[in-house]
Amino acid sequence: MFLSDFFWIEDSSSEREVVVFRIRINPQHPLLEGHFPGMPVVPGVVMLQMISECLEHHLNSKLILDAYANIKFLTPLIPKDGEVIDLRISWQESETNFEVNATLSCGSLIFLKLIKGVFTRDDGSKLSPTAVP
Secondary structure (H helix, E strand, C coil), X not given: CCECCCEEEEEEEEECCEEEEEEEECCCCHHHHHCCCCCCCCCHHHHHHHHHHHHHHHXXXXXXXXXXXXXXXXXXXXXXXXXXXXXXXXXXXXXCCEEEEEEEEECCEEEEEEEEEEEEECCCCCCCCCCCC
């Protein structure tokens, strides 16, 4: 939805169930014109969508955020030309979902923390194959 238009992935690295994306946001994107005029701020729901789309990109699977324990919006994300934003996502996979923690930051500024987000496949299928006896 927003990947490759509102934001793009500059680079990523992963190890086991952790992936770190380095992303850039398009500060000229029309979405920012109304939120807020003269001082564009990335809406919180868009930051959550960025997490979802990056995780989908990494896992090559369409996902839905079904629930979360906590979301903290700590600093307004005001996009700037050339600025690289770090998105760190860690997860634990079960048979039916992913439990995800994520942090969106730039240097010492933390914009968002997602704590225990629960993602499921968009098609409702199980994430891991069930063992056959």
